[in-house]
Amino acid sequence: MTLEVSGLSAWYGRARILADVDIRVERGEAVALLGRNGAGKSTTLKSILGLVPGRSGRILFDGADIAGRPTHEIVRRGLGYVPEERRIFTELSVEENLAVGRQPPRSGAPTWTAERLYALFPNLGALRHRPGGLMSGGEQQMLAIARTLMGNPSLVMLDEPSEGLAPLIVEQMAAAIQAMKREGLTVLLSEQNLRFARLISDRACIIEKGCIRYEGSMEELERNPQVRDAYLAV
Numbered sequence: 001m002t003l004e005v006s007g008l009s010a011w012y013g014r015a016r017i018l019a020d021v022d023i024r025v026e027r028g029e030a031v032a033l034l035g036r037n038g039a040g041k042s043t044t045l046k047s048i049l050g051l052v053p054g055r056s057g058r059i060l061f062d063g064a065d066i067a068g069r070p071t072h073e074i075v076r077r078g079l080g081y082v083p084e085e086r087r088i089f090t091e092l093s094v095e096e097n098l099a100v101g102r103q104p105p106r107s108g109a110p111t112w113t114a115e116r117l118y119a120l121f122p123n124l125g126a127l128r129h130r131p132g133g134l135m136s137g138g139e140q141q142m143l144a145i146a147r148t149l150m151g152n153p154s155l156v157m158l159d160e161p162s163e164g165l166a167p168l169i170v171e172q173m174a175a176a177i178q179a180m181k182r183e184g185l186t187v188l189l190s191e192q193n194l195r196f197a198r199l200i201s202d203r204a205c206i207i208e209k210g211c212i213r214y215e216g217s218m219e220e221l222e223r224n225p226q227v228r229d230a231y232l233a234v
Contacts, residue, residue, distance in 0.1 A: 002027045002155050002186045003048075003079075008057035010040075010047045010210075017043045018210045021057070023188070025155065030177070030187035032197035032218075034232060035207040041190035042084060044207065045157045049081050050074055062108075062154065078106050080153030084160045086144040090133030094124050097132055097143055101150035109154035110183040117146040120176050138169035142176070149180070156180070158189040162196040174199040194232055198222075206231045 003025040010018040018040050025031045033041050047055045050071040059067040066074050075081070089097050098114050105111040118125030121142040127135060132143060141161060148156055161177075162170045170193070177187060177200045191197045197204065197218070204221050206214040208231050214221070221227065 002062060003188065004058075004060040005044075005048060006058045008044065008047055008059065009055065010043050010052045011054035012043075012052070013054075016210065017052075018047060018055075021207070021210070021212055022215075023205055023212070025186055025188050027154075027186055028181070028184055029202040030181055030189070030200050032201035032204045033188065033190045033207060034192070034194065034197060034204055035190075036192065036232070036234070039207045040210040041207055042159050043210075045081065045159050045188070045190055048157065049079065075151070075153075078109055078152070078154040080148040080151055080156040082144050082148050082156065082158045082161065084163065086140050088132040088140055088143050088147065091131055093131055094128045094135075094143055097147050098150050101147035103151040106152040106154065109152050110149075110180075110185055111152055112146075112149045114150070117149060120149075120179055121146055121172075123172075138165045138173075141165065141169075141173065145176070149185075153185070155186040155188065158187065160190055160192065162191065162193045170196055171199075192232075194228070 005021060005023040008018055008021040021044055033044060035041050043052060046052050048059055050069060057067060061077060061079055123139050124142055124146060127139065132140060161173055174196060181187060201218050203217050205212050213231055214227050
């Protein structure tokens, strides 16, 4: 098992945002954490990575307990993270952004180079000398993912990767994530876009008001309109 989260709770000040969240992500699969705005998706990912100070619970990553570990140590263990805000370096070129993210190859994880990533994201290959601040939102999202992959993670967490992107870019993003999975990468993503999640995910967890309300395969979710209407309909 790659990632097992059990009894994860999190607070911002005195406000409890997560309540005993359980999530399992097996090696080589993609799991979508679905839910409406404010349901707790981003807080779950940030808590796993150690970015939320007020948290409790058990988090096992490749058999090691990372709960309470500092974020830099968790990342060094091979857990990558692409935040919703992307946070690319806007004054650096595509090539320079990728160079910032470079880490040595990691046992049990795909090894990425800039050229392999240009093949995965052809848009970036055509813009390798362009500053990040002069790119479209979709191109910046591709760059954010590519920069994280330069760290050669075994599992990558993507926070709302399709948000605000044009339909064509969403399809390109889905194809890239499918290719990442074929390389052996494990994926946990938070999403509101059910159609996008269907394209890439093996299983889904639905979170509502900080609690997991549903867990099952994407096929099972497809056959359960009551769950979709209750927790995902806008």
